[in-house]
Amino acid sequence: MRTSQFPLNTVKETPSDAEIASHKLMIRAGLIRKLAAGLYTWLPLGLRVMRKVEKITREEMEKAGALEVLMPALQPAELWQETGRWEQYGPELARLQDRHQRDFCLGPTHEEIITDLARHEIKSYKQLPIIYYQIQTKFRDEIRPRFGVMRSREFVMKDAYSFHLDQESLQETYQVMYQAYSNIFNRFGLQYRAVIADSGSIGGAVSHEFHVLAESGEDAIAFSTKSDYAANIEKAEALMPEGDRGPATESLNLVDTPDQHSIDEVSAFFGIAKSSCLKTLIVKGEEDELVALLLRGDHELNAIKAEKVFGIAAPLQLADEEQVLSACNAKPGSVGPFGLKIKIIADRSVVLMSDFVCGANQDGKHYRGVNWQRDIPLPDQIEDLRLVVEGDPSPDGEGTITIARGIEVGHIFQLGMKYSSAMKADIINEGGKNQTMIMGCYGIGISRIVAAAIEQNHDDNGIIWPAQLAPFQVALCPMNMHKSERLRVAAEKLYRELLDAGIEVLFDDRKVRAGFMFSDMELIGIPHRVVIGDRSLDSGMIEYRARTASESQELPMVELIPFLL
Numbered sequence: 197m198r199t200s201q202f203p204l205n206t207v208k209e210t211p212s213d214a215e216i217a218s219h220k221l222m223i224r225a226g227l228i229r230k231l232a233a234g235l236y237t238w239l240p241l242g243l244r245v246m247r248k249v250e251k252i253t254r255e256e257m258e259k260a261g262a263l264e265v266l267m268p269a270l271q272p273a274e275l276w277q278e279t280g281r282w283e284q285y286g287p288e289l290a291r292l293q294d295r296h297q298r299d300f301c302l303g304p305t306h307e308e309i310i311t312d313l314a315r316h317e318i319k320s321y322k323q324l325p326i327i328y329y330q331i332q333t334k335f336r337d338e339i340r341p342r343f344g345v346m347r348s349r350e351f352v353m354k355d356a357y358s359f360h361l362d363q364e365s366l367q368e369t370y371q372v373m374y375q376a377y378s379n380i381f382n383r384f385g386l387q388y389r390a391v392i393a394d395s396g397s398i399g400g401a402v403s404h405e406f407h408v409l410a411e412s413g414e415d416a417i418a419f420s421t422k423s424d425y426a427a428n429i430e431k432a433e434a435l436m437p438e439g440d441r442g443p444a445t446e447s448l449n450l451v452d453t454p455d456q457h458s459i460d461e462v463s464a465f466f467g468i469a470k471s472s473c474l475k476t477l478i479v480k481g482e483e484d485e486l487v488a489l490l491l492r493g494d495h496e497l498n499a500i501k502a503e504k505v506f507g508i509a510a511p512l513q514l515a516d517e518e519q520v521l522s523a524c525n526a527k528p529g530s531v532g533p534f535g536l537k538i539k540i541i542a543d544r545s546v547v548l549m550s551d552f553v554c555g556a557n558q559d560g561k562h563y564r565g566v567n568w569q570r571d572i573p574l575p576d577q578i579e580d581l582r583l584v585v586e587g588d589p590s591p592d593g594e595g596t597i598t599i600a601r602g603i604e605v606g607h608i609f610q611l612g613m614k615y616s617s618a619m620k621a622d623i624i625n626e627g628g629k630n631q632t633m634i635m636g637c638y639g640i641g642i643s644r645i646v647a648a649a650i651e652q653n654h655d656d657n658g659i660i661w662p663a664q665l666a667p668f669q670v671a672l673c674p675m676n677m678h679k680s681e682r683l684r685v686a687a688e689k690l691y692r693e694l695l696d697a698g699i700e701v702l703f704d705d706r707k708v709r710a711g712f713m714f715s716d717m718e719l720i721g722i723p724h725r726v727v728i729g730d731r732s733l734d735s736g737m738i739e740y741r742a743r744t745a746s747e748s749q750e751l752p753m754v755e756l757i758p759f760l761l
């Protein structure tokens with residue numbers, strides 16, 4: 197490619213809504229342009245990167261034996277009604293009607309559609325197990341789209357679904373997909389971790405998330421300093437053994453209650469639907485009164501809740517204790533709505549505790565909390581409130597817990613029969629009996645990965661692409677080519693040779709200053725830069741610099757291609 201035919205849409209300004217490095221750099225480097233909140237156009241340069249993510253993902257899916265399909269983005273309501281998710285999903289599901297007033301939604305995920313396909317297409321148990329996958333646009337009406345394509349409303353996902361006769365077969369395929377995911381993230385050249393996860397609104401029992409490690413990540417993950425133990429912090433808390441409580445429990449040791457508020461009253465005030473109470477811990481007493489509300493600082497919903505709680509417009513960085521206190525105009529212990537006292541308990545959490553001191557429960561022990569997950573109704577059984585903090589012993593007894601930030605880029609689930617039984621996806625088994633198929637599902641955030649890769653690989657000058665994701669491998673920068681015919685001829689020849697060697701090269705044939713070329717190529721993150729000038733033609737040497745290096749080096753021109761390969 198030549199820059200004369202492949203315009204670089206680099207810009208100096210960063211948009212005011214760009215809070216994190218990848219969002220700023222994707223705009224500045226000309227990878228994406230915003231259309232509206234959470235909606236982005238991919239420019240040619242950005243799309244080249246996304247295509248690389250897709251290519252590697254496809255190759256590993258094919259290796260895992262998955263079959264590619266393409267399902268419609270627009271989905272009929274009837275299928276969602278069959279599983280009950282039409283009612284359960286909440287406002288993230290973008291619903292619309294066609295001209296005949298029939299209900300549809302824009303697919304946020306495709307379990308219903310694939311299950312419908314499977315119940316019609318899979319005729320014999322002999323066809324099982326089978327894995328289908330697609331790479332396709334999803335739509336989720338995110339409450340707070342942000343960070344560019346990291347959390348957008350329209351995004352590209354690779355989603356796969358597997359069908360099985362029995363649990364063993366599901367587990368086998370789950371293992372194959374887990375390995376395929378590890379291969380994919382290894383090939384991207386990203387630092388990542390697979391963690392035990394909660395299966396949330398998708399359902400199922402066993403689930404893992406894949407996180408790209410980055411400070412700006414919205415999730416917290418807990419892992420052992422010594423062993424392989426790694427879990428999403430919510431899951432780590434849910435899995436913590438009985439009696440092994442973190443410091444928050446102590447602060448919830450409360451006595452007597454003159455004033456009580458029902459959970460309904462409080463959730464209405466905070467604007468928390470019972471079904472969308474992600475990452476919030478409500479601690480309630482025996483009579484359903486609110487004892488404490490815990491807001492974890494690792495999800496966008498918190499900002500909204502914090503807004504309601506503290507009456508402030510700006511989203512709060514709950515990780516920053518001072519910021520929280522000054523924004524709330526509060527000291528630890530000051531009183532908020534419902535007489536709730538503000539208390540900072542762990543580095544990423546704020547607890548609002550009742551000022552009226554809601555009594556110790558009957559047996560004089562700790563109050564107990566429930567972990568309210570999205571779309572899961574409040575369970576009757578109330579569990580202990582648990583927190584996992586840095587330095588806790590790892591649950592497997594090896595090492596201690598370290599907490600890091602991660603960007604969720606993949607999520608795999610053993611679904612079981614949640615969809616297949618609701619939708620009667622049955623099959624005749626070997627014994628001639630009707631049997632419900634068992635399912636797994638496996639997602640990768642294709643477009644989010646582009647942003648996550650930048651989040652992990654950049655410096656003050658711009659993006660530093662890992663080789664596998666770079667839009668071009670080599671930037672060929674001739675110095676003052678427009679003044680030297682022999683240089684032009686030599687540069688064209690080198691360009692040809694690079695192309696013939698199968699190297700993706702961006703030939704900067706613009707009539708611009710060297711400094712301008714260099715800063716563009718650094719900003720867009722091309723791994724290798726080759727500078728050729730009139731001097732090179734006399735000496736036979738070119739100037740080479742890796743994007744990761746601070747200095748250039750001289751290389752004989754004839755050795756360039758073998759060096760790059």
Ligand code: ATP
Pocket residue numbers: 305336338345346347348349350351352353604605606607639640641642643644
């Ligand atoms: P998150 O916790 O970030 O909201 P999720 O758990 O809702 O993600 P899944 O339903 O597990 O997402 O979807 C599979 C993958 O799709 C995620 O692991 C993530 O990489 C990607 N993804 C989900 N929502 C978005 C979004 N709004 N923008 C970009 N990618 C997304």
Ligand code: MG
Pocket residue numbers: none
């Ligand atoms: Mg989500």
Ligand code: MG
Pocket residue numbers: 604
């Ligand atoms: Mg998630």
Ligand code: MG
Pocket residue numbers: 405604606607
């Ligand atoms: Mg997920």
